Amino acid sequence: MDVIETLKTLWNDSGFHSFFTGDGWKNLIMIFVSCLLLYLGIKKKFEPLLLVGIAFGCLLVNLSYFGSGSSDALYHLDLWDNFLDPAHEDYHSYGAILKHGGLLDILYIGVKAGVYPSLIFMGVGAMTDFGPLISNPKSLLLGAAAQMGVFLAFFGAVCLGFTGQEAASIGIIGGADGPTAIFLTTKLAPHLLGAIAIAAYSYMALIPMIQPPLMRLLTTEKERQVKMEQSRTVSKTEKIIFPIIVAMFVILLLPSTAPLVGCLMLGNLWRECGVTERLSDTVQNALMNIVTVFLGISVGATTAASRFLSLETIKIVVLGLTAFCFSTVGGLLVGKLMYRLSGGKINPLIGSAGVSAVPMAARVSQMEGQKANPKNFLLMHAMGPNVAGVIGSAIAAGFLLAVFK
Amino acid sequence: MIEDLTIAAEALTEATTEAGDKLSIGEAAGTAAFGYAVVFAGLVILMIVLYCTGAYFKSKEAKEKAAVEAEKKTAPAVQAPAVPAAEPKLAPGSAGHVKLFDVPDKEAAMIMAIVADKMQKPLNELHFISIKEVK
Numbered sequence: 001m002d003v004i005e006t007l008k009t010l011w012n013d014s015g016f017h018s019f020f021t022g023d024g025w026k027n028l029i030m031i032f033v034s035c036l037l038l039y040l041g042i043k044k045k046f047e048p049l050l051l052v053g054i055a056f057g058c059l060l061v062n063l064s065y066f067g068s069g070s071s072d073a074l075y076h077l078d079l080w081d082n083f084l085d086p087a088h089e090d091y092h093s094y095g096a097i098l099k100h101g102g103l104l105d106i107l108y109i110g111v112k113a114g115v116y117p118s119l120i121f122m123g124v125g126a127m128t129d130f131g132p133l134i135s136n137p138k139s140l141l142l143g144a145a146a147q148m149g150v151f152l153a154f155f156g157a158v159c160l161g162f163t164g165q166e167a168a169s170i171g172i173i174g175g176a177d178g179p180t181a182i183f184l185t186t187k188l189a190p191h192l193l194g195a196i197a198i199a200a201y202s203y204m205a206l207i208p209m210i211q212p213p214l215m216r217l218l219t220t221e222k223e224r225q226v227k228m229e230q231s232r233t234v235s236k237t238e239k240i241i242f243p244i245i246v247a248m249f250v251i252l253l254l255p256s257t258a259p260l261v262g263c264l265m266l267g268n269l270w271r272e273c274g275v276t277e278r279l280s281d282t283v284q285n286a287l288m289n290i291v292t293v294f295l296g297i298s299v300g301a302t303t304a305a306s307r308f309l310s311l312e313t314i315k316i317v318v319l320g321l322t323a324f325c326f327s328t329v330g331g332l333l334v335g336k337l338m339y340r341l342s343g344g345k346i347n348p349l350i351g352s353a354g355v356s357a358v359p360m361a362a363r364v365s366q367m368e369g370q371k372a373n374p375k376n377f378l379l380m381h382a383m384g385p386n387v388a389g390v391i392g393s394a395i396a397a398g399f400l401l402a403v404f405k
Numbered sequence: 406m407i408e409d410l411t412i413a414a415e416a417l418t419e420a421t422t423e424a425g426d427k428l429s430i431g432e433a434a435g436t437a438a439f440g441y442a443v444v445f446a447g448l449v450i451l452m453i454v455l456y457c458t459g460a461y462f463k464s465k466e467a468k469e470k471a472a473v474e475a476e477k478k479t480a481p482a483v484q485a486p487a488v489p490a491a492e493p494k495l496a497p498g499s500a501g502h503v504k505l506f507d508v509p510d511k512e513a514a515m516i517m518a519i520v521a522d523k524m525q526k527p528l529n530e531l532h533f534i535s536i537k538e539v540k
Contacts, residue, residue, distance in 0.1 A: 134455060135459075137459065140448040140449070140452040140455070141452065143448060144448040148441065150440075151441045152437065154436070154437050154440070155430075155433050155437045159433070163427055164433075230512075232463070235462055237462065238459070238462050241458060249450070249451055250447065250451070254443075377512060379515065391451070392444055392448055395444050395447045399440045400440065403436060
Protein backbone atom coordinates (compact mmCIF):
# COMPACT_ATOMS: atom_id res chain seq x y z
CA MET A 1 0.00 0.00 0.00
CA ASP A 2 1.29 3.39 -0.96
CA VAL A 3 0.76 5.35 2.25
CA ILE A 4 1.38 8.74 0.66
CA GLU A 5 -1.05 8.01 -2.18
CA THR A 6 -3.70 6.75 0.29
CA LEU A 7 -3.32 9.87 2.44
CA LYS A 8 -3.60 11.98 -0.69
CA THR A 9 -6.82 10.18 -1.69
CA LEU A 10 -8.25 10.58 1.82
CA TRP A 11 -7.41 14.30 1.76
CA ASN A 12 -8.94 14.75 -1.69
CA ASP A 13 -12.13 12.97 -0.56
CA SER A 14 -12.41 14.98 2.64
CA GLY A 15 -14.66 17.96 3.15
CA PHE A 16 -11.67 20.00 4.35
CA HIS A 17 -10.19 19.75 0.85
CA SER A 18 -13.53 20.66 -0.71
CA PHE A 19 -13.56 23.94 1.21
CA PHE A 20 -10.58 25.09 -0.84
CA THR A 21 -11.80 23.98 -4.27
CA GLY A 22 -14.38 25.71 -6.47
CA ASP A 23 -17.21 27.28 -4.48
CA GLY A 24 -16.35 25.27 -1.34
CA TRP A 25 -15.71 28.52 0.59
CA LYS A 26 -19.44 29.19 0.37
CA ASN A 27 -20.02 26.08 2.48
CA LEU A 28 -17.77 27.59 5.17
CA ILE A 29 -19.98 30.68 5.24
CA MET A 30 -23.10 28.52 5.52
CA ILE A 31 -21.53 26.55 8.39
CA PHE A 32 -21.04 29.88 10.15
CA VAL A 33 -24.69 30.82 9.37
CA SER A 34 -25.90 27.48 10.79
CA CYS A 35 -23.90 28.08 13.99
CA LEU A 36 -25.48 31.53 14.24
CA LEU A 37 -28.95 30.00 13.83
CA LEU A 38 -28.11 27.40 16.49
CA TYR A 39 -27.07 30.22 18.81
CA LEU A 40 -30.34 32.08 18.15
CA GLY A 41 -32.38 28.93 18.70
CA ILE A 42 -30.59 27.68 21.83
CA LYS A 43 -29.43 30.83 23.58
CA LYS A 44 -32.04 33.36 22.44
CA LYS A 45 -34.86 30.77 22.27
CA PHE A 46 -36.03 31.88 18.77
CA GLU A 47 -38.65 29.19 17.93
CA PRO A 48 -36.16 26.59 19.23
CA LEU A 49 -38.27 23.54 18.42
CA LEU A 50 -37.92 24.21 14.72
CA LEU A 51 -34.93 26.52 14.42
CA VAL A 52 -32.49 24.13 16.12
CA GLY A 53 -33.51 21.36 13.69
CA ILE A 54 -33.35 23.70 10.68
CA ALA A 55 -29.94 25.00 11.75
CA PHE A 56 -28.55 21.50 12.25
CA GLY A 57 -29.96 20.36 8.90
CA CYS A 58 -28.21 23.38 7.36
CA LEU A 59 -24.97 22.36 9.09
CA LEU A 60 -25.23 18.75 7.92
CA VAL A 61 -25.91 19.59 4.27
CA ASN A 62 -23.07 22.11 4.11
CA LEU A 63 -20.65 19.62 5.66
CA SER A 64 -21.50 16.94 3.12
CA TYR A 65 -22.73 18.50 -0.14
CA PHE A 66 -20.16 20.22 -2.35
CA GLY A 67 -21.88 20.01 -5.75
CA SER A 68 -23.26 17.28 -7.97
CA GLY A 69 -20.27 14.96 -7.45
CA SER A 70 -20.92 14.58 -3.70
CA SER A 71 -22.00 10.93 -3.59
CA ASP A 72 -21.85 10.70 0.23
CA ALA A 73 -23.99 13.80 0.80
CA LEU A 74 -27.03 13.60 3.07
CA TYR A 75 -29.03 15.78 0.68
CA HIS A 76 -28.56 16.16 -3.09
CA LEU A 77 -29.77 19.33 -4.75
CA ASP A 78 -29.10 17.86 -8.19
CA LEU A 79 -31.43 14.91 -7.53
CA TRP A 80 -34.26 17.29 -6.66
CA ASP A 81 -33.47 19.45 -9.71
CA ASN A 82 -33.88 16.29 -11.83
CA PHE A 83 -37.10 15.51 -9.95
CA LEU A 84 -38.51 18.88 -11.04
CA ASP A 85 -37.18 18.81 -14.62
CA PRO A 86 -39.89 17.51 -17.03
CA ALA A 87 -37.18 16.64 -19.59
CA HIS A 88 -35.28 14.39 -17.17
CA GLU A 89 -35.95 10.66 -16.84
CA ASP A 90 -36.24 11.04 -13.04
CA TYR A 91 -39.00 13.66 -13.35
CA HIS A 92 -41.36 13.22 -10.39
CA SER A 93 -39.70 9.91 -9.54
CA TYR A 94 -39.60 9.31 -5.79
CA GLY A 95 -38.03 5.95 -6.68
CA ALA A 96 -34.93 7.70 -7.98
CA ILE A 97 -34.74 9.72 -4.75
CA LEU A 98 -35.02 6.56 -2.64
CA LYS A 99 -32.43 4.79 -4.82
CA HIS A 100 -29.78 7.52 -5.02
CA GLY A 101 -30.69 9.89 -2.17
CA GLY A 102 -29.14 10.37 1.25
CA LEU A 103 -30.93 10.34 4.60
CA LEU A 104 -32.14 13.93 4.33
CA ASP A 105 -33.33 13.38 0.74
CA ILE A 106 -35.58 10.62 2.03
CA LEU A 107 -36.87 12.73 4.93
CA TYR A 108 -37.45 15.62 2.51
CA ILE A 109 -39.98 13.52 0.57
CA GLY A 110 -42.44 14.29 3.40
CA VAL A 111 -41.97 18.02 2.80
CA LYS A 112 -42.14 17.70 -0.98
CA ALA A 113 -45.37 15.70 -0.80
CA GLY A 114 -46.88 18.29 1.59
CA VAL A 115 -47.27 15.68 4.35
CA TYR A 116 -45.36 17.32 7.21
CA PRO A 117 -46.98 20.80 7.07
CA SER A 118 -50.43 19.19 6.95
CA LEU A 119 -49.64 16.96 9.94
CA ILE A 120 -48.32 19.99 11.84
CA PHE A 121 -51.64 21.69 11.09
CA MET A 122 -53.42 18.66 12.52
CA GLY A 123 -51.49 19.14 15.76
CA VAL A 124 -52.18 22.88 15.75
CA GLY A 125 -55.90 22.14 15.34
CA ALA A 126 -55.82 19.71 18.26
CA MET A 127 -54.08 22.31 20.44
CA THR A 128 -56.30 25.25 19.50
CA ASP A 129 -59.42 26.36 21.32
CA PHE A 130 -61.57 28.13 18.73
CA GLY A 131 -63.99 29.22 21.49
CA PRO A 132 -62.89 32.90 21.46
CA LEU A 133 -63.46 33.01 17.70
CA ILE A 134 -66.85 31.29 17.87
CA SER A 135 -68.01 33.62 20.64
CA ASN A 136 -66.91 36.68 18.67
CA PRO A 137 -67.08 35.96 14.91
CA LYS A 138 -66.08 39.57 14.15
CA SER A 139 -62.54 38.38 14.93
CA LEU A 140 -62.51 36.84 11.46
CA LEU A 141 -62.37 40.34 9.95
CA LEU A 142 -59.15 41.01 11.85
CA GLY A 143 -57.74 37.67 10.70
CA ALA A 144 -58.54 38.66 7.10
CA ALA A 145 -57.16 42.19 7.45
CA ALA A 146 -53.86 40.85 8.77
CA GLN A 147 -53.23 39.06 5.46
CA MET A 148 -52.48 42.46 3.90
CA GLY A 149 -48.74 41.85 4.19
CA VAL A 150 -49.03 38.64 2.16
CA PHE A 151 -50.36 40.44 -0.88
CA LEU A 152 -48.24 43.58 -0.52
CA ALA A 153 -45.07 41.47 -0.25
CA PHE A 154 -46.25 39.45 -3.26
CA PHE A 155 -46.58 42.68 -5.22
CA GLY A 156 -43.19 43.90 -3.95
CA ALA A 157 -41.56 40.63 -4.94
CA VAL A 158 -42.91 40.88 -8.50
CA CYS A 159 -41.57 44.45 -8.67
CA LEU A 160 -38.14 43.13 -7.59
CA GLY A 161 -38.10 40.66 -10.48
CA PHE A 162 -39.36 37.43 -8.93
CA THR A 163 -41.71 35.21 -10.92
CA GLY A 164 -45.36 34.89 -9.89
CA GLN A 165 -44.74 31.54 -8.18
CA GLU A 166 -41.72 32.85 -6.30
CA ALA A 167 -43.51 36.07 -5.31
CA ALA A 168 -46.48 34.08 -3.99
CA SER A 169 -44.16 31.94 -1.86
CA ILE A 170 -42.34 35.00 -0.51
CA GLY A 171 -45.59 36.85 0.21
CA ILE A 172 -46.97 34.05 2.37
CA ILE A 173 -44.22 34.78 4.94
CA GLY A 174 -46.56 37.64 5.95
CA GLY A 175 -49.13 35.07 7.03
CA ALA A 176 -46.78 34.33 9.97
CA ASP A 177 -47.54 30.68 9.62
CA GLY A 178 -44.53 28.40 9.15
CA PRO A 179 -46.30 25.23 7.92
CA THR A 180 -48.39 27.22 5.41
CA ALA A 181 -45.26 28.97 4.10
CA ILE A 182 -43.47 25.62 3.71
CA PHE A 183 -46.51 23.99 2.09
CA LEU A 184 -46.98 26.74 -0.50
CA THR A 185 -43.27 27.17 -1.26
CA THR A 186 -42.79 23.42 -1.79
CA LYS A 187 -45.57 23.52 -4.37
CA LEU A 188 -44.63 26.76 -6.15
CA ALA A 189 -40.95 27.60 -5.64
CA PRO A 190 -39.12 24.71 -3.95
CA HIS A 191 -35.71 26.24 -4.72
CA LEU A 192 -36.52 29.07 -2.29
CA LEU A 193 -37.72 26.82 0.54
CA GLY A 194 -34.68 27.20 2.81
CA ALA A 195 -34.61 30.99 2.70
CA ILE A 196 -38.39 31.33 3.08
CA ALA A 197 -38.65 28.85 5.97
CA ILE A 198 -35.78 30.48 7.85
CA ALA A 199 -37.20 33.97 7.27
CA ALA A 200 -40.71 32.87 8.33
CA TYR A 201 -39.63 31.17 11.55
CA SER A 202 -37.12 33.89 12.46
CA TYR A 203 -39.69 36.65 12.09
CA MET A 204 -42.26 34.62 14.03
CA ALA A 205 -39.76 34.43 16.85
CA LEU A 206 -39.16 38.17 16.57
CA ILE A 207 -42.85 39.10 16.87
CA PRO A 208 -42.39 40.54 20.41
CA MET A 209 -39.83 42.94 18.90
CA ILE A 210 -41.46 43.66 15.52
CA GLN A 211 -45.05 44.29 16.58
CA PRO A 212 -44.98 46.56 19.70
CA PRO A 213 -43.43 49.63 18.01
CA LEU A 214 -46.04 49.42 15.23
CA MET A 215 -48.81 48.94 17.79
CA ARG A 216 -47.75 52.04 19.70
CA LEU A 217 -47.30 54.03 16.50
CA LEU A 218 -50.75 53.27 15.13
CA THR A 219 -52.88 53.44 18.29
CA THR A 220 -53.49 56.15 20.85
CA GLU A 221 -53.06 55.67 24.61
CA LYS A 222 -56.85 55.94 24.99
CA GLU A 223 -57.44 53.17 22.44
CA ARG A 224 -54.90 50.88 24.09
CA GLN A 225 -56.57 51.34 27.47
CA VAL A 226 -59.95 49.98 26.33
CA LYS A 227 -61.10 47.15 28.57
CA MET A 228 -63.17 44.71 26.56
CA GLU A 229 -66.29 42.99 27.83
CA GLN A 230 -66.29 39.29 28.51
CA SER A 231 -67.49 37.21 25.55
CA ARG A 232 -70.35 34.71 25.82
CA THR A 233 -69.72 31.10 26.79
CA VAL A 234 -69.62 28.73 23.82
CA SER A 235 -71.45 25.42 24.13
CA LYS A 236 -69.76 22.10 23.47
CA THR A 237 -72.07 21.41 20.51
CA GLU A 238 -70.99 24.67 18.86
CA LYS A 239 -67.35 23.72 19.30
CA ILE A 240 -67.99 20.34 17.68
CA ILE A 241 -69.94 21.79 14.77
CA PHE A 242 -67.36 24.55 14.10
CA PRO A 243 -64.59 22.42 12.52
CA ILE A 244 -67.12 20.59 10.37
CA ILE A 245 -68.65 23.85 9.08
CA VAL A 246 -65.27 25.48 8.45
CA ALA A 247 -63.89 22.42 6.65
CA MET A 248 -66.96 22.15 4.41
CA PHE A 249 -67.15 25.85 3.65
CA VAL A 250 -63.46 26.68 3.12
CA ILE A 251 -62.63 23.54 1.13
CA LEU A 252 -65.63 24.05 -1.12
CA LEU A 253 -64.58 27.68 -1.65
CA LEU A 254 -60.90 26.90 -2.32
CA PRO A 255 -60.24 23.18 -2.86
CA SER A 256 -56.48 23.80 -2.84
CA THR A 257 -56.70 24.55 0.91
CA ALA A 258 -57.98 21.01 1.59
CA PRO A 259 -54.73 19.50 2.97
CA LEU A 260 -54.14 22.37 5.41
CA VAL A 261 -57.69 23.27 6.43
CA GLY A 262 -58.80 19.63 6.40
CA CYS A 263 -56.04 18.58 8.78
CA LEU A 264 -56.46 21.67 10.98
CA MET A 265 -60.15 21.01 11.42
CA LEU A 266 -59.77 17.24 11.85
CA GLY A 267 -57.30 17.87 14.68
CA ASN A 268 -59.74 20.32 16.24
CA LEU A 269 -62.66 17.91 15.91
CA TRP A 270 -60.64 15.23 17.73
CA ARG A 271 -60.02 17.75 20.48
CA GLU A 272 -63.61 18.91 20.86
CA CYS A 273 -65.75 15.84 20.20
CA GLY A 274 -64.89 14.33 23.59
CA VAL A 275 -64.69 10.71 22.45
CA THR A 276 -61.20 10.69 20.91
CA GLU A 277 -58.99 11.93 23.73
CA ARG A 278 -56.27 9.40 22.87
CA LEU A 279 -56.03 10.58 19.28
CA SER A 280 -56.13 14.23 20.29
CA ASP A 281 -53.35 13.63 22.80
CA THR A 282 -51.21 11.76 20.25
CA VAL A 283 -51.62 14.42 17.58
CA GLN A 284 -50.89 17.26 20.02
CA ASN A 285 -47.78 15.65 21.48
CA ALA A 286 -46.15 12.54 20.00
CA LEU A 287 -47.06 13.08 16.34
CA MET A 288 -46.39 16.81 16.49
CA ASN A 289 -42.93 16.19 17.96
CA ILE A 290 -42.03 13.50 15.42
CA VAL A 291 -43.11 15.63 12.48
CA THR A 292 -41.29 18.66 13.91
CA VAL A 293 -38.07 16.59 13.99
CA PHE A 294 -38.44 15.56 10.33
CA LEU A 295 -39.66 18.95 9.13
CA GLY A 296 -36.93 20.98 10.80
CA ILE A 297 -34.00 18.89 9.67
CA SER A 298 -35.22 18.37 6.10
CA VAL A 299 -36.05 22.05 5.57
CA GLY A 300 -32.60 22.91 6.91
CA ALA A 301 -31.15 20.56 4.31
CA THR A 302 -32.39 22.79 1.49
CA THR A 303 -29.97 25.53 2.50
CA ALA A 304 -27.00 24.18 0.54
CA ALA A 305 -24.50 26.99 0.00
CA SER A 306 -24.66 26.90 -3.79
CA ARG A 307 -28.39 27.74 -3.66
CA PHE A 308 -28.74 29.76 -0.46
CA LEU A 309 -25.94 32.32 -0.79
CA SER A 310 -27.45 34.66 -3.33
CA LEU A 311 -28.92 38.12 -3.68
CA GLU A 312 -32.35 36.46 -3.82
CA THR A 313 -32.00 35.34 -0.19
CA ILE A 314 -31.34 38.91 0.95
CA LYS A 315 -34.35 40.12 -1.03
CA ILE A 316 -36.49 37.39 0.58
CA VAL A 317 -35.35 38.39 4.07
CA VAL A 318 -36.23 42.05 3.41
CA LEU A 319 -39.56 41.23 1.75
CA GLY A 320 -40.44 38.83 4.57
CA LEU A 321 -39.94 41.57 7.16
CA THR A 322 -42.03 43.95 5.04
CA ALA A 323 -44.77 41.32 4.82
CA PHE A 324 -44.80 40.84 8.59
CA CYS A 325 -44.96 44.58 9.27
CA PHE A 326 -47.77 45.20 6.78
CA SER A 327 -49.77 42.27 8.11
CA THR A 328 -49.54 43.79 11.59
CA VAL A 329 -50.53 47.19 10.20
CA GLY A 330 -53.51 45.69 8.32
CA GLY A 331 -54.83 44.06 11.50
CA LEU A 332 -54.33 47.23 13.54
CA LEU A 333 -56.06 49.47 10.99
CA VAL A 334 -59.16 47.28 10.88
CA GLY A 335 -58.94 47.06 14.70
CA LYS A 336 -59.07 50.86 14.81
CA LEU A 337 -62.03 50.88 12.44
CA MET A 338 -63.85 48.40 14.68
CA TYR A 339 -62.99 50.57 17.71
CA ARG A 340 -64.71 53.52 16.02
CA LEU A 341 -67.71 51.53 14.80
CA SER A 342 -68.26 49.83 18.16
CA GLY A 343 -68.20 53.14 20.02
CA GLY A 344 -64.90 52.38 21.72
CA LYS A 345 -65.76 48.89 22.94
CA ILE A 346 -63.08 47.04 20.94
CA ASN A 347 -59.42 47.49 21.77
CA PRO A 348 -57.60 47.88 18.43
CA LEU A 349 -54.53 46.12 19.86
CA ILE A 350 -56.23 42.77 19.25
CA GLY A 351 -55.98 43.51 15.50
CA SER A 352 -52.25 42.82 15.44
CA ALA A 353 -52.97 39.28 16.69
CA GLY A 354 -54.59 38.61 13.30
CA VAL A 355 -51.22 37.44 12.03
CA SER A 356 -51.47 33.77 12.72
CA ALA A 357 -48.43 33.13 14.93
CA VAL A 358 -50.37 31.34 17.69
CA PRO A 359 -50.25 32.25 20.58
CA MET A 360 -47.26 34.61 20.40
CA ALA A 361 -49.15 37.44 18.64
CA ALA A 362 -52.06 37.23 21.12
CA ARG A 363 -49.61 37.40 24.02
CA VAL A 364 -48.04 40.55 22.54
CA SER A 365 -51.51 42.16 22.39
CA GLN A 366 -52.07 41.17 26.02
CA MET A 367 -48.72 42.61 27.12
CA GLU A 368 -49.21 45.91 25.26
CA GLY A 369 -52.78 46.21 26.55
CA GLN A 370 -51.64 45.66 30.10
CA LYS A 371 -48.88 48.25 29.78
CA ALA A 372 -51.54 50.84 28.90
CA ASN A 373 -54.02 49.65 31.53
CA PRO A 374 -52.90 47.13 34.17
CA LYS A 375 -56.51 45.94 34.57
CA ASN A 376 -56.65 44.92 30.92
CA PHE A 377 -56.92 41.23 30.03
CA LEU A 378 -56.90 41.06 26.23
CA LEU A 379 -55.49 37.55 25.89
CA MET A 380 -58.76 35.72 25.25
CA HIS A 381 -60.08 38.52 23.03
CA ALA A 382 -56.86 38.44 21.00
CA MET A 383 -57.00 34.66 20.62
CA GLY A 384 -60.06 35.12 18.34
CA PRO A 385 -58.22 37.10 15.63
CA ASN A 386 -55.15 34.94 16.23
CA VAL A 387 -56.86 31.67 15.27
CA ALA A 388 -58.82 33.52 12.55
CA GLY A 389 -55.40 34.39 11.13
CA VAL A 390 -54.59 30.68 10.80
CA ILE A 391 -57.70 30.18 8.68
CA GLY A 392 -57.02 33.45 6.80
CA SER A 393 -53.46 32.51 5.89
CA ALA A 394 -54.62 29.07 4.74
CA ILE A 395 -57.20 30.77 2.47
CA ALA A 396 -54.53 33.18 1.17
CA ALA A 397 -52.23 30.22 0.46
CA GLY A 398 -55.08 28.35 -1.23
CA PHE A 399 -55.80 31.35 -3.46
CA LEU A 400 -52.15 31.75 -4.47
CA LEU A 401 -51.87 28.02 -5.11
CA ALA A 402 -55.02 28.05 -7.27
CA VAL A 403 -53.70 30.96 -9.33
CA PHE A 404 -50.06 29.95 -9.76
CA LYS A 405 -49.89 26.16 -9.69
CA MET B 406 -70.51 33.80 -5.47
CA ILE B 407 -68.24 30.77 -5.36
CA GLU B 408 -68.70 30.33 -9.12
CA ASP B 409 -67.80 33.98 -9.74
CA LEU B 410 -64.67 33.64 -7.64
CA THR B 411 -63.68 30.46 -9.47
CA ILE B 412 -64.18 32.11 -12.88
CA ALA B 413 -62.12 35.14 -11.81
CA ALA B 414 -59.34 32.91 -10.44
CA GLU B 415 -59.32 30.94 -13.70
CA ALA B 416 -59.05 34.18 -15.69
CA LEU B 417 -56.12 35.27 -13.55
CA THR B 418 -54.45 31.87 -13.95
CA GLU B 419 -54.82 32.12 -17.72
CA ALA B 420 -53.40 35.64 -17.69
CA THR B 421 -50.37 34.57 -15.68
CA THR B 422 -49.79 31.52 -17.87
CA GLU B 423 -50.04 33.58 -21.02
CA ALA B 424 -47.56 36.06 -19.66
CA GLY B 425 -45.17 33.25 -18.80
CA ASP B 426 -43.61 33.05 -15.37
CA LYS B 427 -43.02 36.77 -15.07
CA LEU B 428 -45.96 38.98 -14.17
CA SER B 429 -46.37 42.58 -15.21
CA ILE B 430 -46.77 45.08 -12.38
CA GLY B 431 -50.39 45.67 -13.39
CA GLU B 432 -51.17 41.95 -13.28
CA ALA B 433 -49.41 41.61 -9.93
CA ALA B 434 -51.41 44.52 -8.49
CA GLY B 435 -54.64 42.98 -9.80
CA THR B 436 -53.79 39.54 -8.41
CA ALA B 437 -52.85 41.02 -5.02
CA ALA B 438 -56.03 43.08 -4.77
CA PHE B 439 -58.21 40.18 -5.90
CA GLY B 440 -56.48 37.76 -3.52
CA TYR B 441 -56.99 40.10 -0.57
CA ALA B 442 -60.64 40.46 -1.58
CA VAL B 443 -61.05 36.66 -1.77
CA VAL B 444 -59.60 36.24 1.75
CA PHE B 445 -61.98 38.92 3.05
CA ALA B 446 -64.97 37.48 1.19
CA GLY B 447 -64.24 33.96 2.47
CA LEU B 448 -63.90 35.05 6.07
CA VAL B 449 -66.89 37.42 5.93
CA ILE B 450 -69.12 34.58 4.69
CA LEU B 451 -67.69 32.34 7.42
CA MET B 452 -68.45 35.10 9.94
CA ILE B 453 -72.07 35.24 8.77
CA VAL B 454 -72.34 31.44 9.08
CA LEU B 455 -70.92 31.62 12.62
CA TYR B 456 -73.35 34.40 13.58
CA CYS B 457 -76.26 32.29 12.29
CA THR B 458 -75.20 29.14 14.20
CA GLY B 459 -74.44 31.29 17.28
CA ALA B 460 -77.90 32.87 17.14
CA TYR B 461 -79.51 29.42 16.83
CA PHE B 462 -77.62 28.09 19.86
CA LYS B 463 -78.29 31.22 21.89
CA SER B 464 -82.04 31.00 21.24
CA LYS B 465 -81.97 27.26 22.02
CA GLU B 466 -80.17 27.96 25.29
CA ALA B 467 -82.65 30.71 26.19
CA LYS B 468 -85.59 28.37 25.50
CA GLU B 469 -84.07 25.64 27.67
CA LYS B 470 -83.49 28.14 30.46
CA ALA B 471 -87.05 29.39 30.26
CA ALA B 472 -88.38 25.79 30.31
CA VAL B 473 -86.33 24.95 33.42
CA GLU B 474 -87.55 28.08 35.19
CA ALA B 475 -91.16 27.36 34.27
CA GLU B 476 -90.77 23.82 35.58
CA LYS B 477 -89.34 25.14 38.84
CA LYS B 478 -92.33 27.46 39.27
CA THR B 479 -94.97 24.79 38.59
CA ALA B 480 -93.35 21.91 40.53
CA PRO B 481 -94.40 21.68 44.21
CA ALA B 482 -91.68 22.75 46.56
CA VAL B 483 -90.01 19.68 47.98
CA GLN B 484 -88.69 20.08 51.47
CA ALA B 485 -85.06 19.11 51.42
CA PRO B 486 -83.98 16.88 54.30
CA ALA B 487 -81.97 18.71 56.89
CA VAL B 488 -78.75 16.93 56.11
CA PRO B 489 -75.53 18.97 56.25
CA ALA B 490 -74.22 19.56 52.77
CA ALA B 491 -71.27 17.35 51.89
CA GLU B 492 -67.95 19.02 51.12
CA PRO B 493 -67.66 19.39 47.33
CA LYS B 494 -65.13 16.96 45.89
CA LEU B 495 -61.90 18.58 44.77
CA ALA B 496 -60.59 18.05 41.24
CA PRO B 497 -57.54 15.77 40.99
CA GLY B 498 -54.33 17.74 41.52
CA SER B 499 -56.26 20.68 43.00
CA ALA B 500 -54.57 22.67 45.76
CA GLY B 501 -57.92 23.65 47.37
CA HIS B 502 -60.44 26.50 47.05
CA VAL B 503 -59.76 30.12 46.23
CA LYS B 504 -61.95 32.89 47.64
CA LEU B 505 -63.02 35.44 45.04
CA PHE B 506 -63.99 39.00 45.99
CA ASP B 507 -65.65 40.94 43.14
CA VAL B 508 -63.72 38.88 40.56
CA PRO B 509 -65.53 36.73 37.98
CA ASP B 510 -64.44 33.09 37.67
CA LYS B 511 -62.97 33.55 34.19
CA GLU B 512 -60.82 36.53 35.21
CA ALA B 513 -59.62 34.63 38.27
CA ALA B 514 -58.64 31.69 36.06
CA MET B 515 -56.73 34.02 33.75
CA ILE B 516 -54.94 35.71 36.67
CA MET B 517 -53.90 32.32 38.08
CA ALA B 518 -52.67 31.19 34.65
CA ILE B 519 -50.66 34.40 34.18
CA VAL B 520 -49.11 34.12 37.67
CA ALA B 521 -48.15 30.48 36.99
CA ASP B 522 -46.66 31.47 33.63
CA LYS B 523 -44.64 34.35 35.12
CA MET B 524 -43.37 32.12 37.97
CA GLN B 525 -42.62 29.28 35.52
CA LYS B 526 -44.41 26.84 37.87
CA PRO B 527 -47.19 24.36 37.09
CA LEU B 528 -50.57 25.73 38.21
CA ASN B 529 -51.31 22.71 40.41
CA GLU B 530 -48.21 23.43 42.50
CA LEU B 531 -49.46 26.90 43.46
CA HIS B 532 -52.02 27.57 46.17
CA PHE B 533 -54.08 30.73 45.72
CA ILE B 534 -55.90 31.73 48.91
CA SER B 535 -57.97 34.64 47.61
CA ILE B 536 -58.21 37.10 44.72
CA LYS B 537 -59.65 40.53 45.35
CA GLU B 538 -60.09 43.44 42.97
CA VAL B 539 -58.35 46.51 44.37
CA LYS B 540 -60.67 49.48 43.75
